[in-house]
Amino acid sequence: MNRFLGYRCSLCGTEYGPTEVTYTCPKDGGNLDVVLDFEALRAKFQPSDIASRSDPSLWRYLPLLPVAEFPGSSTPLHAAGGTPVFALRRSGERLGLKHLWLKDESRNPTASFKDRASALVVARAHEVEAKVIVTASTGNAGAALAGMAAAVGQKAVVLAPKTAPPAKVAQLLVFGATVVLVDGTYDDAFDLTLKAAQEFGWYCRNTGYNPFTAEGKKTAAFEIWEWWIEVHREWHEKDSPLDDHSPLTIFVSVGDGNIISGIHKGFKDLLRLGWIPNLPRIIGVQAEGSAAIANAFNANTEKITPVSATTLADSISVDLPRDGVRAVRAARETKGTYITIPDSEILRAIAELGRMGVFAEPAGATAYAGLVKATASGVVGSDGPVLVLNTGSGLKDVKAAMQAVVEAPIIEPTLEAVKKIL
Ligand SMILES: Cc1ncc(COP(=O)(O)O)c(C=O)c1O
Numbered sequence: 134m135n136r137f138l139g140y141r142c143s144l145c146g147t148e149y150g151p152t153e154v155t156y157t158c159p160k161d162g163g164n165l166d167v168v169l170d171f172e173a174l175r176a177k178f179q180p181s182d183i184a185s186r187s188d189p190s191l192w193r194y195l196p197l198l199p200v201a202e203f204p205g206s207s208t209p210l211h212a213a214g215g216t217p218v219f220a221l222r223r224s225g226e227r228l229g230l231k232h233l234w235l236k237d238e239s240r241n242p243t244a245s246f247k248d249r250a251s252a253l254v255v256a257r258a259h260e261v262e263a264k265v266i267v268t269a270s271t272g273n274a275g276a277a278l279a280g281m282a283a284a285v286g287q288k289a290v291v292l293a294p295k296t297a298p299p300a301k302v303a304q305l306l307v308f309g310a311t312v313v314l315v316d317g318t319y320d321d322a323f324d325l326t327l328k329a330a331q332e333f334g335w336y337c338r339n340t341g342y343n344p345f346t347a348e349g350k351k352t353a354a355f356e357i358w359e360w361w362i363e364v365h366r367e368w369h370e371k372d373s374p375l376d377d378h379s380p381l382t383i384f385v386s387v388g389d390g391n392i393i394s395g396i397h398k399g400f401k402d403l404l405r406l407g408w409i410p411n412l413p414r415i416i417g418v419q420a421e422g423s424a425a426i427a428n429a430f431n432a433n434t435e436k437i438t439p440v441s442a443t444t445l446a447d448s449i450s451v452d453l454p455r456d457g458v459r460a461v462r463a464a465r466e467t468k469g470t471y472i473t474i475p476d477s478e479i480l481r482a483i484a485e486l487g488r489m490g491v492f493a494e495p496a497g498a499t500a501y502a503g504l505v506k507a508t509a510s511g512v513v514g515s516d517g518p519v520l521v522l523n524t525g526s527g528l529k530d531v532k533a534a535m536q537a538v539v540e541a542p543i544i545e546p547t548l549e550a551v552k553k554i555l
């Protein structure tokens with residue numbers, strides 16, 4: 134069944150066939166939404182057709198994805214997605230929330246949410262027989278591409294700012310990608326990647342540019358949907374007094390705006406299939422020093438004005454977000470909002486999540502920092518169930534992690550010295 138019909142521009146609404154365009158709208162540069170044949174999908178599939186698939190990875194949603202198959206079964210490409218959800222009971226109590234969970238995306242094969250996008254792009258590259266895939270990256274998207282590409286023997290090139298955390302650069306190199314560190318910002322690397330892709334005929338994965346990235350990211354929404362059904366089932370069994378219809382609120386950290394757009398797209402797909410009655414509320418969280426999308430949301434406009442980004446959360450440090458319009462809509466169309474967070478609170482969130490057993494990189498902890506602010510200001514009430522995403526592992530940025538904690542003392546190897554310290 135050919136379910137991939139083509140693309141629709143998110144700005145002007147023009148529709149394109151699957152081979153007519155590759156990246157963005159030729160008329161206005163708008164991000165392209167992948168269009169699926171929902172009529173055929175509705176006729177052919179029920180939620181139980183997904184639930185009965187035994188594959189725990191994101192490929193369990195293959196019937197709802199715009200690729201016919203995925204290369205590399207039994208490789209790390211096959212392990213993307215299927216991330217766990219943990220109850221954060223102590224945090225919930227402290228914040229006055231009855232139901233608080235965290236979906237830990239750091240458990241992906243290369244330790245960030247970006248594996249979802251790269252998995253789909255690598256599958257698409259396989260279909261269009263691309264020889265080389267290139268991406269600009271603050272580190273995670275590149276590591277995800279490099280890892281997924283290595284898994285199937287695909288050639289990858291990554292352009293990252295030279296300031297990318299060393300652990301991320303190490304990942305790129307160890308996965309065997311061709312790595313180029315750009316003496317400039319992520320935005321400089323982004324623009325250079327577009328030029329290089331055109332010059333050398335490479336297939337470009339850039340976030341918020343290649344329409345398949347959001348298609349990979351939407352699989353997180355599908356997982357949340359299945360998990361949420363399970364939570365409801367358990368509540369019914371326990372005869373929980375909680376109102377069945379309390380909407381879920383999801384907190385997501387935002388840089389280019391592609392994760393939040395992808396998650397929004399996933400829920401919109403489910404709504405079109407008639408598999409959910411309404412959309413969950415989606416709240417985007419940006420660093421104060423990199424808040425172009427939050428600024429647009431708060432000014433009630435879709436015009437994204439670039440900033441000069443400065444934040445220690447390198448993964449969400451973006452001057453001009455490339456998926457800004459759809460990211461504004463993700464919050465607006467779900468009755469969500471945007472929250473901005475200073476770096477000091479991001480560091481505090483790293484430490485707090487750590488005490489729950491979750492090790493997050495700064496951009497990963499930003500969503501949780503947003504939740505802390507949202508509970509203090511009443512943006513979320515105590516009854517509303519909340520799910521926070523951790524989008525990346527703390528092992529990716531040890532320098533930032535060390536800023537979030539007090540250093541361990543160094544002592545003489547004697548019991549006396551231990552006693553003195555304790
Ligand atoms: C760990 C982490 N969190 C959040 C984001 C933000 O995603 P997006 O740029 O799609 O908004 C990124 C992007 O690189 C990331 O790596």
Ligand SMILES: [Zn+2]
Pocket residue numbers: 142143144145146147158159160161162163
């Ligand atoms: Zn357009």
